[in-house]
Amino acid sequence: MQTPGALDISRRDLLVASAATVTVAGAGSLAHAKTNTSAAPAGTKVSFTVNGERRELELDNRTTLLDALREHLHLTGTKKGCDHGQCGACTVLVDGRRVNACLTLAVMHDGDEITTIEGLGQPDNLHPMQAAFVKHDGFQCGFCTPGQICSSVAMLDEIKANIPSHVTADLTAPSEITPAEIRERMSGNICRCGAYSNIVEAITEVAGRKA
Amino acid sequence: MRFDKPATTNPIDQLKVVGQPIHRVDGPLKTTGRAVYAYEWHDPNNRYAYGYVVGSAIAKGRIKSIDVTAARRAPGVIAVVTSDGVGELKKGKYNTAKLFGGREIQHYHQAIAVVVAETFEEARAAAALVKVDYIEEKGAFDLAAAKDTAVKPEEGGSDSAAGDFDAAFETAPVKLDQVYTTPDQSHAMMEPHASIAAWNGEELTVWTSSQMIDWWRTDLATTLGIDKAKVHVMSPFVGGGFGAKLFLRADAVLAALAAREAKRPVKVALPRPFLMNNTTHRPATIQRIRIGAERDGRITAIAHESWSGDLPGGGPEVAVQQTRLLYAGENRMTAMRLATLDLPEGNAMRAPGEAPGMMALEIAIDEMAERLGHDPVEFRIVNDTQVDPENPERPFSHRNLVACLRTGAERFGWQDRSKQPGGRREGNWLVGMGVASAFRNNLLVPSGARVRLDREGIVTVETDMTDIGTGSYTIIAQTAAEMLGVPIDKVAVRLGDSRFPVSSGSGGQFGGNCSTAGVYAACIKLREAVAQRLGFNNAEGLVFARGEVRAGERSMSLAQAASDEVLVAEDRIEFGKLAETHQQSTFGAHFVEVGVDVATGETRIRRMLAVCAAGRILNPITARSQVIGAMTMGVGAALSEELVVDKERGFFVNHDLAAYEVPVHADVPHQEVAFLDETDPISSPMKAKGIAELGLCGVAAAAANAIYNATGIRVRDYPITLDKLIKGLPELS
Structure with missing residues (x-):
């Protein structure tokens, strides 16, 4: 489609909206708008690769990998759905394995290779899994989607590597790509819009293409 | 454009683009992480500060002091x-509880402070240092205990009656009188409420996550006591809503107040646990249903009463709504009673009223069919009505519930259902099938749009409509492409911006039909402007196709009409009295097959089918996705979703996604959806109706009826968890 204008509007509008403020009548406040700089905690330097690019950051030790990506590197494709490791919207690949980026601190990833949804493909050059999600309508609001896609890419590799799941009946036989295996292994990625049926079809198609 | 006569043939009927299975136009942005949601707007020239909310730790009382x-x-x-x-902030029109508490605490996690810091981590840590001294008061938190204090609601729920229910029920040869309960439920959309606020002088811009741009803009201006014209709201991508983002929420208010104090843009997202107790939820209900019928299956008396609770000033869950319209029966009554509860605000969640109402009614219908010894599909068909049963002179605009039931029964293999509950066993699994009707009213809301044509022949649609996953970008692009005879890739759609014409917004399953009807109206105006610019006598006989405008032998390119300057047209659809003269509703049938583990009582959904009759389907891909998503939400309502009330302290205990259990991949099988091929010219020029909520109404009851068919255990209290089944399961040998 023609660009819906989201990105180009945003820059212009944000420039218009400068930081100048006024006090609205009738609204007194206890607050004072001056940053308290006393006892600011020392940060830690961390360096990792994101989507093939070397990134160096100095971060508050409490910063999660998720907030490092979103708030410091402005890679906002990775979503914050719960910040508790309960929804999977923040799934990224760390050295090829899927990780809930909200449950791990950025400083723990010195030297790691991180792949986010932005690194898998671009709107004019979709990764096969991204293309399959579009084709099978494996999303609606789109907020869980980057996590679903990153998770599904790594999940297929896990099956290929013969890592068993809760529903794997025979631990000695090679793991198979079945709808039951896909559903079980994808259950850490919640989709409240309820696109599961379509997501499984998208993943199955990509798995078939690979096999 | 005023729509007050049924639609006749119009350009939409060509169905070259509308009605076609076109993939979402925003798909490449969403699947690559390039769609920008509320918290993600970033301008490198700005230094954003982070706000972190502090919520009340008590449910009811007063703040003695806050030590910051x-x-x-x-x-x-x-x-x-x-x-x-x-100080005191004015409350917006659509909120029941205040979004920023004040001295009086109305509910647990009501926002009472926001801490602004340079980073998210600093704001969160400092928020934990705010010390609050409360004076706690006793509140009412238990619906069952408060039921007898419930009163007739002042707004939003009047009693209804036709014929003489009491007399007819008394003399009916076959009767049912049962009580059902539905729990409090949470929207639990994936994107928590989030806002960035920035002031420029007296002007405020808020990037937020809103279903209804104009409602938010109006209520934010009211809350802050500023002119609405000075408020600009942006929400082009919304990470789900289901009703949770209909009305202004605390994140936008806190961000605006915080940005004013911090003198720079501030970002505020509600932490996930705040969604359950800081925002709204679907209220719990207690429902009593009485049905009387002749032995041939005809309903002669039907009554539905519902009790729910809310904060003072709130309204009832309108769970009896569908019972006034769904089945025939001369003698009928409905009533709703509202108790005062000091829980967080109850409000609309997907299909408010019908969703919990159908959870109860459609079990009752199943029970009644069994008492009569009738097949549940046939019992529903026998009691179909083509007119409003309370006002028989008022017909439905279009109603084909019967075909939904018959088509579904055939496709699902209903004839293989065991007539005896507990009659089918496969290994450890007791297997059963259930059915329920689907029903949801079709609502009509005015909707505006602006359409531009440029010299390249690009058509741009601007409306403050939102796409909350519903497919608005796509169906609006399809509508404009059809109306102006251009391919869909020549259409740009810009949504969710308060500078654009006010639309229906997204809610009550009215957004798809009404917003495209608004775009239709604007496109009719643009066609007239094009005709005039190109020197055609009148727009009516013109053919717009393949980027050209044609009348007889004469043909010109559409783009030529904008060769000198961009052509702009704006209009708004408004609906006349057709909704009064005709009852407009959507219909369907849900079929579910379950397996219940004979040892543990664990229920697994094995198969699901929905057959829907909802007027013209504008895009079968996005419409189907709405329905499978609703079916999934119905699985949650049937089996797992319940906000658990701490009746002592007055809050929802399971306030996260680990303890409030929405369905996951492993809970949902492949889902089948079928649409009846129909149009409803009385609804709009699009001849479409709502679909997004219909898909939810009845699903949980179909699952409950399937569990009964599998086990012989009738559970009338949702959700149907294994503890409610295990005592009734057969002894294990």
Whole structure:
């Protein structure tokens, strides 16, 4: 489609909206708008690769990998759905394995290779899994989607590597790509819009293409 | 454009683009992480500050004092804004509880302060240092205990009656009188409420996550006491809503107040646990249903009463709504009673009224069919009505519930259902099938749009309509492409911006039909402007196709009409009295097959089918996705979703996604959806109706009926968890 204008509007509008403020009548406040700089905690330097690019950051030790990506590197494709490791919207690949980026601190990833949804493909050059999600309508609001896609890419590799799941009946036989295996292994990625049926079809198609 | 006569043939009927299975036009942005949601707007020239909300730790009472000394001294802190610091804020029209508490606490996790710091981590840490001294008061938190204090609601629920229910029920040869309960439920959309606020002088811009741009803009202006014209709201991508983002929420208010204090843009997202107790939820209900019928299956008396609770000033869950319209029966009554509860605000969640109402009614219908010894599909068909049963002179605009039931029964293999509950066993699994009707009213809301044509022949649609996953971008692009005879890739759609014409917004399953009807109206105006610019006598006989405008032998390119300057047209659809003269509703049938583990009582959904009759389907891909998503939500309602009330302290205990259990991949099988091929010219020029909520109404009851068919255990209290089944399961040998 023609660009819906989201990105180009945003820059212009944000420039218009400068930081100048006024006090609205009738609204007194206890607050004072001056940053308290006393006892600011020392940060830690961390360096990792994101989507093939070397990134160096100095971060508050409490910063999660998720907030490092979103708030410091402005890679906002990775979503914050719960910040508790309960929804999977923040799934990224760390050295090829899927990780809930909200449950791990950025400083723990010195030297790691991180792949986010932005690194898998671009709107004019979709990764096969991204293309399959579009084709099978494996999303609606789109907020869980980057996590679903990153998770599904790594999940297929896990099956290929013969890592068993809760529903794997025979631990000695090679793991198979079945709808039951896909559903079980994808259950850490919640989709409240309820696109599961379509997501499984998208993943199955990509798995078939690979096999 | 005023729509007050049924639609006749119009350009939409060509169905070259509308009605076609076109993939979402925003798909490449969403699947690559390039769609920008509320918290993600970023301008490198701005230094954003982070706001973190502090919520009340009590459910009811007063704040004695708030001590922000330690928070204010914490590293990185820029400002601490407290509710007693900003004074009394006016409440917006659509909210029941105040979004920024004040001295009086109305519910647990009501926002009472926001801490602003240089980083998210600093704001969160400092928020934990805010010390609050409360004077706690006793509240009412238990619907069952408060039921007898419930009163007739002042607004939003009048009693209804036709014929003489009491007499007819008394003399009916076959009767049912049962009570059903549905729990409080949470929307639990994936994107928590989030806003960025920035002031430019007296003007405020808020990037937020809203279903209804104009409602938010109006209520934010009211809350802050500023002119609405000075408020600009942006929400082009919304990470789900289901009703949770219909009305202004605390994140936008806190961000605006915090940005004013911090003198720079501030970002505020509600932490996930705040969604359950800080925002709204679907209220719990207690429902009593009585049905009387002749032995041939005809319903002669039907009554539906519902009790629910809300904060003072709130309204009832309108769970009896569908019972006034769904089945025939001369003698009928409905009533709703509202208790005062001091839980967080109850409000609309996907299909408010019908969703919990159908959860009860459609079990009752199943029970009644069994008492009569009738097949549940046939019992529903026998009691179909083509007119409003309370006003028989008022017909339905279009109603084909019967075909939904018959088509579904055939496709699902209903004839293989065991007539005896507990009659089918496969290994450890007791297997059963259930059916329920689907029903949801079709609502009509005015909707505006602006359409531009440029010299390249690109058509741009601007409307403040939102796409909350519903497919608005796509169906609006399809509508404009059809109306102007251009391919869909020549259409740009810009949504969710308060500078654009006010639309229906997204809610009540009215958004798809009404917003495209608004675009239709604007496109009719643009066609007239094109005709005039190109020197055609009148627009009516013109053919717009393949980027050309044609009348007889004469043909010109569409783009030529904008060769000198961009052509702009704006209009709005408004609906006349057709909704009064005709009852407009959507219909369907849900079929579910379950397996219940004979040893553990664990229920697994094995198969699901929905057959829907909802007027013209504008895009079968996005419409089907709405329905499978609703079916999935119905699985949650049937089996797992319940906000658990702490009746002592007055809050929802399971306030996260680990303990509030929405369905996951492993809970949902492949889902089948079928649409009846129909149009409803009385609904709009699009001849479409709503679909997004219809898909939810009845699903949970179909699952409940399937569990009964599998086990012989009738559970009338949702959700149907294994503890409610295990005692009734057969002894294991």
